[in-house]
Amino acid sequence: MKTLALLLLPAAALLTATSCSKDSVKPKPDPAVELGMQRSFHFTADNTHRDTTFASGAMESLAARTSQEMYLCFGPAAGADYINLKLDPRQMPSNLVGTYSLDSNTGAVYSRYLYRRITPSGYSASILSSDDHPTTGTLTISHYDAERKLISGSYTAQFTGVYDPTSTSTSTNHTQLRRCNLSLSGTFENVKLSVVP
Secondary structure: OHHHHHOOOOOOOOOOOOOOOOOOOOOOOOOOOEEEEEEEEEEOOOOEEEEEEEOHHHEEEEEEEOOOOEEEEEEEOOOOEEEEEEEOHHHOOOOOOEEEEOOOOOOOOEEEEEEEEEEOOEEEEEEEEOOOOOEEEEEEEEEEEOOOOEEEEEEEEEEEEEEOOOOOOOOOOHHHOOEEEEEEEEEEEEEEOEEOO
């Protein structure tokens, strides 16, 4: 969870007050969160692939919304891959539902991918962002339960011609690093969206 938190800007916790009476009915529990993600590295020089599928039970998520920004972040709890998606809720309908482009030139969604490597002193990471790399893809929000603040949907992201983020080389000569195309896709169901006024 710490790694996911690094990908999100700090946000104040939303505090809610509830009242009850002897006649009140207990609300139904939120449905279970379901997450899935697939990641593929395609190394173009030798046309090889390195693919991984992450099961829902191994995944974690964070979602937060302020008046000006909304963040969705997904990754395996004990893995290396994390994706952060940021967009402006002011450009979205009130129910948030829609399909939003990740295109690095014209898209509504800023995307950032982090690959974490464990080291003796902690960890290091490679970060790819749509600001710095050709990026395409979509974020689709298929449903938002405003009462319980649960969000569901799917995403795809492709980073093209990037240096191998899994490399442990410390060389500053990037020409020695392999290039690859990175593809990510995933689904999310019933993720709690923290709303900060």
